[in-house]
Amino acid sequence: MDALRAGVHYPRSVGEFQAWFRTDADCLDYLEWLQWPGCFVCPDCGQRGGWRLGDGRFMCCACGVRTSVTAGTIFDRTRTPLTVWFAVCWQLATDKEGVSALSLKRVLEIGSYQTAWAMLHRLRSVLVRPGRERLGGTVEVDETYIGGEEPELPGGRARGKKVLAAIAVEVSDPRGLGRCRIVPIADASATSLHAFVADHVEPGARVITDGWMGYRGLTKLGYLHEPRSRRAARTSGQDPTPLLQGPHRVASLAKRWLLGTHQGSVDDAHLGSYLNEFVFRFNRRRSRSRGMLFYRALELAVAHAPIRYQDLIAQRRPRPVPPVPPGTHGHPPSLERPPAERPWRRSGANSG
């Protein structure tokens, strides 16, 4: 693939996508271009330059190792044609609402639901770029419960339980939202919340939270922490509504997406992975082309180590809840709380 074209190296439309990737060889060419722009680089010895062999693999000109562009990536040893992988990736990246395993299985005539499910999960796993920049500027942080309210699910799968998730969103005046993060957390303790903020927000940022004690101590971690209390706003005659609007908006979009595209059939062990997909799409919602998202997703896919099926189905639950010191448990996430009164009262139903 010598002269890539269109939106500058990604297809801009379904028509262009189909024209670019008719065969597995077309897909291999594209992956090679992503993996080794300009020239083959040996994954073993780091030498630049090599030969393409008859079977499509490359041979290093220095150490003679033979390798393929898919070796050591999420496409390693896949039995699914690359054209199907590319079609899945195109759907995932370009459909504004994403795509479910069930609809992929139907639309692309993928043999089994498990295959479609595993392909989507492999792609979701790569969407978090290692070393991605943390959020900055003014960031609102809050928690919410996700799941748990869906009706009986088809296929005899277990009902989802509620999972606590922390949300961080960049906000700008007057009401603009920047990038966001949503990650399942074990509980609303200071340990969990501080770790979440440290992982996802750049030190020095202005962090706005509610008055929950789990957020105390963020100043010591290097943040300009502004705890705000609805109650205080109300008693001082201010309108408490705008408090933490960013996390509210993001949480409702994420929940609507989980209930819509996935019909709520997301088990809590994999919720984090679905939320990664949501964040990937949300943070690129202003991309000038959906095709660019396809390009970004594939670029991440060839840079990502293989993912074993066993690892995908392994239960990746949030850490078990550690014992909570008396008086600090039962923080009902503010998104579930009634707006004003007695916000820190133990909810009774959920204590962690």
Ligand SMILES: [Zn+2]
């Ligand atoms: Zn080599």
